[in-house]
Amino acid sequence: MKVLQCPACGHRVNIKQAAATKKVNGIFMLQCANCQQWSHENQKAAALKNLGLFMLLVGSVMGYFQLGGIVTGPMLAFIGGLIAVATQHAIPRTLHTP
Numbered sequence: 702m703k704v705l706q707c708p709a710c711g712h713r714v715n716i717k718q719a720a721a722t723k724k725v726n727g728i729f730m731l732q733c734a735n736c737q738q739w740s741h742e743n744q745k746a747a748a749l750k751n752l753g754l755f756m757l758l759v760g761s762v763m764g765y766f767q768l769g770g771i772v773t774g775p776m777l778a779f780i781g782g783l784i785a786v787a788t789q790h791a792i793p794r795t796l797h798t799p
């Protein structure tokens with residue numbers, strides 16, 4: 702289950718328990734049920750996460766076909782997955798100020 706942390710009050714927001722959600726210019730916004738603050742994913746974190754997921758995908762395909770030996774593909778997939786998970790947790794969400 703996906704739980705996101707509110708950057709304003711630190712309240713953990715479960716997507717299903719969020720006060721409200723909306724999409725602005727294709728960006729997914731979430732309102733904190735505790736402090737009513739809107740927040741969205743950090744743009745840099747989102748880009749890094751996508752890069753990590755891309756590496757994960759490429760690495761998996763390389764590993765499957767054993768391109769570049771038996772180590773390169775799984776290694777790339779592992780690092781990609783690590784980047785995707787790390788950015789999700791390490792970079793705080795951005796407050797949305799209307």
Ligand SMILES: [Zn+2]
Pocket residue numbers: 707708709710711712733734735736737738
């Ligand atoms: Zn909050």
